[in-house]
Amino acid sequence: MAYELHYWPTIQGRGEFVRLALEAANAPYVDVARQDPAQGGGEGALTRHLRAAGNPHPPFAPPYLVNGDFVVGQTSAILLYLGPRLGLCGANxxxxxxxxxxxxxxxxxxxxxxxxxxxxxxxxxxxxxxxxxxxxxxxxxxxxxxxxxxxxxxxxxxxxxxxxxxxxxxxxxxxxxxxxxxxxxxxxxxxxxxxxxxxxxxxxxxxxxxxxxQRVAQYLQSERRIAFNEDGIFRRYPELDA
Amino acid sequence: MAYELHYWPTIQGRGEFVRLALEAANAPYVDVARQDPAQGGGEGALTRHLRAAGNPHPPFAPPYLVNGDFVVGQTSAILLYLGPRLGLCGANxxxxxxxxxxxxxxxxxxxxxxxxxxxxxxxxxxxxxxxxxxxxxxxxxxxxxxxxxxxxxxxxxxxxxxxxxxxxxxxxxxxxxxxxxxxxxxxxxxxxxxxxxxxxxxxxxxxxxxxxxQRVAQYLQSERRIAFNEDGIFRRYPELDA
CATH class of the missing domain: 1.20.1050.10 (Glutathione S-transferase Yfyf (Class Pi); Chain A, domain 2)
Known part of the structure; x- marks a missing residue:
């Protein structure tokens, strides 16, 4: 079963750290909020699932990852969960x-x-x-x-x-x-x-x-990689650089 | 062997989250920088150990925890390490x-x-x-x-x-x-x-x-609990409250 990544659909943001891990490991995943709203995607789905009744572990904010009946939020906790599953956290x-x-x-x-x-x-x-x-x-x-x-x-x-x-x-x-x-x-x-x-x-x-x-390069050249923009965390405001 | 907690000696700060876990679990530990400088304590010890040669995992900043030859920094990573050892992270x-x-x-x-x-x-x-x-x-x-x-x-x-x-x-x-x-x-x-x-x-x-x-109450009443003050993270500046 594919992992479900839930994150804002128009920015790299914190979700990008999860996307990169999934992409580099060639793990099957769906970037849910970027799917067609008619098919359960969009920002509506993102907020709807966030506090879904019946989930004993409601995330505070996106990103969150869903794997079957399991939900985990907080970027670093998501990576802690994925690390051993994707072979991305060392040997011991x-x-x-x-x-x-x-x-x-x-x-x-x-x-x-x-x-x-x-x-x-x-x-x-x-x-x-x-x-x-x-x-x-x-x-x-x-x-x-x-x-x-x-x-x-x-x-x-x-x-x-x-x-x-x-x-x-x-x-x-x-x-x-x-x-x-x-x-x-x-x-x-x-x-x-x-x-x-x-x-x-x-x-x-x-x-x-x-x-x-190879997998990272392919991802970065794909449409799945959202370009940096001034809605995200890293913004190019020339007056802030020197 | 006692855990060594390394943190600024005059504030609760981020180190307090580690102190509370150690205290609540009644774990043996030494709050190193609060020991006598003549006996290896003080802020000098704190910064000296931070980038000690030979440690393959140098912490970025205090707090860090030392257990034998093992060193871990970042408050949340320290607690991730201590959690199963102190029985403070649930059952599975x-x-x-x-x-x-x-x-x-x-x-x-x-x-x-x-x-x-x-x-x-x-x-x-x-x-x-x-x-x-x-x-x-x-x-x-x-x-x-x-x-x-x-x-x-x-x-x-x-x-x-x-x-x-x-x-x-x-x-x-x-x-x-x-x-x-x-x-x-x-x-x-x-x-x-x-x-x-x-x-x-x-x-x-x-x-x-x-x-x-019991253990938390005893700790809070002891000299080991540093009082809140205006050098720490939580500061009482009345103009900032309302």
């Missing part, structure tokens, strides 16, 4: 936990990247919090992006199996998520990210290697 | 994953609570971002606290084993973390939290029940 408990620790740190950067354009409130327009966004984005560019990428660089350099992967010597969801993080940072903050990557050559190499993996 | 994979999903959502609220007083940059003083803090805190009080507490209320109401626990019919780290979240929200936003809890009676009851558990 320590590797699986390290994979998850790396994922949680990617999630922290993602939340901070979002707040560069919405530092005051998610329910206010960007234009109405732009002054604050300029300050927050500067701090993110100058302090946070380098600090995070330096740490991922250290994680790669410390890998006893070499710096081609974050965990062991094979692909994990941590590699895929770091790839996606670099994609997003490069889209939203091209200048600042280029600077930070100069000090993180192994991160840049990992990004390039993931990008050219 | 589904319960463990739900426990973790709940924890990740607590972590999201904690990050948002932090940003109410530091919406622009962690390296700027509160006084220099107070105008932005007033706006962000208002959105947090009016939109986010109710939304999150309503969801935890729903989670309790949906528990097939009853609303005394978030997962099954026994204590998990999700219960402990929700307790701590309510503690922190009540400290920082007493008025707004009281209002939101009126619509979340099961959350309020869970908080009270956790508080009077």
């Amino acid at each position: 408990e320590r590797d699986a936990l390290w994979t998850h620790q790396l994922q949680l740190t990617v999630a922290d950067v993602v939340a901070e990247a979002h707040d560069t354009h919405h530092p005051l409130s998610v329910s206010m327009y960007y234009a109405d919090q732009k002054d604050a966004a300029l300050v927050r984005a500067k701090a993110f560019r100058e302090e946070r992006i380098p600090k995070y990428l330096d740490w991922f660089e250290l994680a790669l350099q410390r890998n006893p199996d070499g710096d081609l992967h974050l965990v062991g010597n094979a692909l994990t969801y941590a590699d895929l998520s770091l790839f996606q993080l670099v994609e997003g940072l490069r889209y939203a903050f091209p200048k600042a990210t280029a600077r930070a990557l100069k000090n993180a050559p192994a991160v840049e190499k990992l990004h390039a290697n993931v990008r050219r993996r | 994979e589904r319960d463990a994953l739900w426990t973790h999903q709940l924890q990740l959502t607590v972590a999201d609220v904690v990050a948002e609570a932090h940003d109410t007083h530091h919406p622009l940059s962690v390296s700027m003083y509160y006084a220099d971002q107070k105008d932005a803090a007033l706006v962000r805190a208002k959105a947090f009080r009016e939109e986010r606290i109710p939304k999150y507490l309503d969801w935890f209320e729903l989670a309790l109401q949906r528990n097939p084993d009853g609303d005394l626990h978030l997962v099954g019919n026994a204590l998990t780290y999700a219960d402990l973390s929700l307790f701590q979240l309510v503690e922190g929200l009540r400290y920082a936003f007493p008025k707004a939290t009281a209002r939101a809890l009126k619509n979340a009676p099961a959350v309020e009851k869970l908080h009270a029940n956790v508080r009077r558990r």
Whole structure:
């Protein structure tokens, strides 16, 4: 039976971390909200299932994954569930936990990247919090992006199996998520990210290697990959980059 | 062998979620940075161990937990590791994953609570971002606290084993973390939290029940419990509450 991914149909957002894991593992899945509303898709389906009666584990927000009668929300928890099923979390408990620790740190950067354009409130327009966004984005560019990428660089350099992967010597969801993080940072903050990557050559190499993996490359060229846009988490507002 | 918890010695912060799990399970542990610097404690030890050579899994930031030669960082990953060892994550994979999903959502609220007083940059003083803090805190009080507490209320109401626990019919780290979240929200936003809890009676009851558990109560009355203060995540700045 195919996994059901439930996420906003017009953005990469947090759902993209799940999509990448499913795509890289060639797992059968349906991106439910992107199906025809007449056939049970659309945003209506997304919100309808979110708090569906009878589910003892209602997700707080998309993305959530459905597998038969099982529902799990929170991006990092979804990947924790999929990791062993898709062979994307290393060989033992320590590797699986390290994979998850790396994922949680990617999630922290993602939340901070979002707040560069919405530092005051998610329910206010960007234009109405732009002054604050300029300050927050500067701090993110100058302090946070380098600090995070330096740490991922250290994680790669410390890998006893070499710096081609974050965990062991094979692909994990941590590699895929770091790839996606670099994609997003490069889209939203091209200048600042280029600077930070100069000090993180192994991160840049990992990004390039993931990008050219056969299944990932096919996915990125397909219609299933939604383009970055200014409704998502990573937004290209030129005034926020420098 | 005792677990080593490494965290800032003068705040509850994110380390408190780990302390509560260790305390509630009566697990032997050393709060390393709170020991005498002459005996290997203090903040020097905290930063020294953070990137210690030879550790293939260097944490990004405190808190981190050391168990023999094993090191794990990220609050939620630490609890994922401790959960089965301390008997605090339910009876099976589904319960463990739900426990973790709940924890990740607590972590999201904690990050948002932090940003109410530091919406622009962690390296700027509160006084220099107070105008932005007033706006962000208002959105947090009016939109986010109710939304999150309503969801935890729903989670309790949906528990097939009853609303005394978030997962099954026994204590998990999700219960402990929700307790701590309510503690922190009540400290920082007493008025707004009281209002939101009126619509979340099961959350309020869970908080009270956790508080009077024997080991938790003993811990809270001990010197091991650091008082809330304005260096931590939850800060009582009266102008941010209403």
